[in-house]
Each structure stands twice: as C-alpha cells, then as structure tokens.
Amino acid sequence: MWLTRRHLLAGAGAIVVVGPRPAHAVLNIDINQGNVQPMPIAIVVGCAPVVMFTGPQKLPIDCDEMAVAGALAGAPIRTVKALTVDLDLPADAEFVVEGVIDPELLEPEGPFGESHGHVALEGYNMSMQVTAITHKRNPVWLSILSEVTPSESSVMKRVAYEPRYLAHLRDTLAIKGVRRVVMHETLSNLRKILFVQFAPSVPRTEIWRALNGTLALQSSVGKFVIAVDEDIDPTSPDSVWWAMSYRCNPAEDVQIVRYRERGHGPRAPGNSPDSAMLIDATMKYRMPPLALPKRDYMENAKRLWETLGLPSLRPESPWYGYSLGDWEEEWDKFAHEAAAGDWMNRDEAYRRRSRPNVLPNTSTRHD
Numbered sequence: 001m002w003l004t005r006r007h008l009l010a011g012a013g014a015i016v017v018v019g020p021r022p023a024h025a026v027l028n029i030d031i032n033q034g035n036v037q038p039m040p041i042a043i044v045v046g047c048a049p050v051v052m053f054t055g056p057q058k059l060p061i062d063c064d065e066m067a068v069a070g071a072l073a074g075a076p077i078r079t080v081k082a083l084t085v086d087l088d089l090p091a092d093a094e095f096v097v098e099g100v101i102d103p104e105l106l107e108p109e110g111p112f113g114e115s116h117g118h119v120a121l122e123g124y125n126m127s128m129q130v131t132a133i134t135h136k137r138n139p140v141w142l143s144i145l146s147e148v149t150p151s152e153s154s155v156m157k158r159v160a161y162e163p164r165y166l167a168h169l170r171d172t173l174a175i176k177g178v179r180r181v182v183m184h185e186t187l188s189n190l191r192k193i194l195f196v197q198f199a200p201s202v203p204r205t206e207i208w209r210a211l212n213g214t215l216a217l218q219s220s221v222g223k224f225v226i227a228v229d230e231d232i233d234p235t236s237p238d239s240v241w242w243a244m245s246y247r248c249n250p251a252e253d254v255q256i257v258r259y260r261e262r263g264h265g266p267r268a269p270g271n272s273p274d275s276a277m278l279i280d281a282t283m284k285y286r287m288p289p290l291a292l293p294k295r296d297y298m299e300n301a302k303r304l305w306e307t308l309g310l311p312s313l314r315p316e317s318p319w320y321g322y323s324l325g326d327w328e329e330e331w332d333k334f335a336h337e338a339a340a341g342d343w344m345n346r347d348e349a350y351r352r353r354s355r356p357n358v359l360p361n362t363s364t365r366h367d
Contacts, residue, residue, distance in 0.1 A: 038100035040085035041128060046094025046142040051077060056153065057160045058218060066090075084131040094139040098132040117148050117187045118266045149189040158183060158190055165217060169196070173213045177202035181214075182234035191264055192223040195234035198282060211255075211278040220263020226279045231324070233317035243281040253280040286325030295320040297339075 044051075054069040066088070070076045078091040084098045106124040114120045146153035165181040177199040184193035196210050207227050215222045226240060229247070233239045248254070257276040262268060292298070298320040302313060337345050353364065 036103050038102050038129075040082075040087055041099055041101055042082055042085060042087050042089055043097040043128075044090055044093045045096070046140060047090040048073070048077065048092060051090050052144075053156055053160075056157050058164070082132070083134060093136075094142060095133070095135045097128075097130055098134075099128045099130040101126050101128050113147060114264075115146060115149050115151065115154065115189045116265045117189075121267070123267075149187060150185045154185050154190055158185060161190060165194070165214065168217050169210050169213055173209065175210045175213060176206045178210055179230055180234060184237075189264060191221045194222055194225045195240060196225065196227050197230060197232065197234050198227060199230055202282070204280070204284075207280055207282060208255075208278075211280065212257075215257060215260070215276055215278075219261040222276055223260070223274065224277050224279065227282050229282045231318070231322065232281075236317050239317050240281070244279065246287075247283050248279060248281040253284075254278065283324065288326050289323050290318055290321045292318065292321040295322070 048069070050073045051066070051069045054065050054072065057065075057068075059065055059068060066077050066079065079088040080091040081087075082089050082096065082098050085100065087098075089096055103126060105127065107127045108122050109125045109127075110122040111119045144152040144156075162181050162183055165183070166178065169175045169178045169181065178196060179199055180197040182195045182197070183190040184195070194214055196214060198207060198210075211225050211227055214225045226244065228234055228240060228243050232243045255278045257278065258273070260274045260276045262271075262274040268274075293301075298315075302315070305313060334343075334346055337343055
C-alpha cells in the first residue's frame with residue numbers, strides 16, 4: 001500500500017515520527033558509502049495533545065521532540081517500539097501507520113488546497129510504502145483542520161512561534177526594548193508578515209538589529225517585518241497601517257533584503273529567490289496626541305452605553321486619546337475649559353496673540 005501527502009491530509013491531526021535525522025537531510029543517507037536508503041517513518045494519529053502540539057514546532061534538528069513533549073507534560077511520554085520499523089512511538093496513540101519512504105521514487109500529487117490560500121498544483125513528491133497499521137481495540141479517529149489560515153494548525157504553530165521569536169530577539173540577540181512579536185495569520189499563514197513591538201525611546205540601532213535579526217531565525221519566515229511602538233496594537237492591521245502612514249518615511253525607514261528563500265507558497269517560475277522588506281514604523285520625534293477624548297471620558301461613555309442596555313461594544317485600538325509627547329500645558333487648560341463649556345474664556349488671549357504677515361498653519365511656537 002502506498003500513500004502520498006494528499007492521502008495523509010485526511011488525518012491532519014497526525015504527527016510524523018521519522019528515523020535518524022542527520023543535519024544534512026531529512027532522508028537517511030549513508031555519507032561514507034553514498035547509499036540512499038529508505039527512510040523509516042510512522043504516522044501517529046490520536047496521540048496526547050502535548051505530543052501533537054510539539055510535532056509542528058520548529059525545534060533544532062538534533063532535539064528530541066518526545067523529550068520536549070514530556071517536559072511540557074511534566075512526565076515522560078510513554079513510548080513503544082513500532083512493529084515493522086525501528087522507531088519509538090507514543091504508546092497511547094489511537095492509530096499508527098508504519099512504513100518507509102523511498103527517496104528515489106517520486107510520484108505525482110495534487111492539486112490540493114494549501115494553507116497559504118492557493119491551490120498547490122500537481123508536482124512530484126515522495127510517497128510512503130505502508131508496512132503495518134495498528135490501532136486500539138476501540139479507536140477514535142482524531143483530526144484537525146489544516147486549510148486556508150486561520151485554521152487549527154496555524155493556531156497551534158502561533159502559540160509557539162511568537163514566543164520563540166521574542167526569545168530569539170530579546171534573549172539570544174540581547175536586543176533592548178523588544179516587547180512583543182506578532183505573526184500575521186489570516187491568509188499569510190504566519191510566515192510572511194511579522195510585527196515587532198518596542199518600548200518607548202529604544203535606539204534606532206536596536207530597532208534595525210531586531211528587524212534584521214528576525215530574518216535570521218528561519219530562512220523562509222519574514223517577507224515584511226514591521227517595527228511599531230508600544231502604543232500600536234500589532235494584532236490590529238488598521239493600527240499598524242496608521243503607524244506606517246505617519247511614522248515611516250519610506251526613503252529612510254525601509255530596507256530591502258535580497259536573496260531570501262521563497263518558502264511556503266505558490267511556486268514561482270524558475271524557482272527564483274524572494275526578497276524581504278524591513279520597515280521601521282516607530283516614532284522618530286515627539287508627535288501630537290491622538291485625536292480622541294481621553295481614557296476617562298471614553299470609559300465613562302462606555303459605562304453609560306452599557307447602563308442603557310445598548311448593543312455590546314467592541315472597542316478597537318486605539319479607542320481613547322493619549323499623549324505622544326508634543327503638547328503644552330496651556331492647551332490642557334483650554335481643553336478643560338472647552339469640556340466645561342467655557343470655551344469663550346480664551347477669546348481675548350487669542351486676540352492678543354494675533355499676528356500680521358503670517359502664513360496659514362504656521363506654528364504659534366514661533367512667537
């Protein structure tokens with residue numbers, strides 16, 4: 001019995017256990033003799049959630065994934081030897097499909113839908129020769145949805161990928177002021193668009209170290225990497241576009257990195273390399289406050305709204321005004337007077353400050 005990747009998608013809740021994983025390839029290759037040998041493999045369906053969660057994570061190639069799963073579970077994962085291949089398998093699995101992959105025998109597969117939002121067209125890929133299928137006496141077939149993102153598989157990956165990138169920048173590269181890393185999920189499938197959030201007043205050298213460092217962790221992750229300030233919600237594209245519109249000068253704040261791996265996505269003609277765009281959308285100078293009422297006004301309005309039993313609110317960031325550094329105390333006084341209905345109090349002060357021969361929109365700070 002032979003299975004291709006398309007067949008295996010029916011059990012997308014599976015994990016795959018493969019044989020020895022030398023650094024030079026996923027296949028089992030004898031470097032000394034130049035012999036390519038079949039790769040032993042087992043597809044495990046219905047294992048413990050902690051084992052299934054560990055499967056899609058990008059761990060180092062020499063890291064024991066079962067040991068990582070045991071660490072997360074707080075106890076060793078029970079394992080058992082496979083019947084027909086030399087592999088240790090999760091003992092409590094519902095189904096196990098054992099077999100070997102012949103690296104020299106490729107078969108057509110596809111077309112089928114992919115998580116990047118396009119159909120993967122037909123192409124040659126390795127197939128698996130099944131040598132045994134075992135299961136529990138009363139097995140339950142478990143699966144997850146792996147489709148155009150967001151899906152269950154991308155949610156599982158995101159839970160681990162984002163903290164891993166944060167640890168890479170903050171701990172491994174010791175970059176100062178990195179608050180959060182967010183990977184855009186919908187349609188782009190986590191890999192293409194990343195947002196890096198920074199604390200206030202981080203030196204630009206650290207921002208550019210982080211943008212370039214993000215590309216260094218995985219060769220195919222990071223096509224657009226955007227740095228934003230702490231007041232920008234990286235999970236809200238509208239908030240990010242606002243920062244890019246007014247805090248980014250493309251001539252100075254954008255860099256193109258060439259010769260990147262294309263990675264997951266539709267195949268380009270000629271398999272040409274991709275590139276990446278790094279964008280610094282953080283503030284470079286003090287800016288005026290956000291043009292919304294302050295937080296206490298908005299929260300009071302929210303309480304009144306809820307008291308009246310109106311439809312539930314879903315505030316989107318930003319939903320109240322706050323300072324961005326460029327503000328004068330006198331303007332606060334004017335604002336309080338306006339809120340109290342005393343806006344006429346400043347008419348005389350404005351008349352005294354009238355100036356001839358001044359162009360419209362000239363800052364009054366020239367006084």
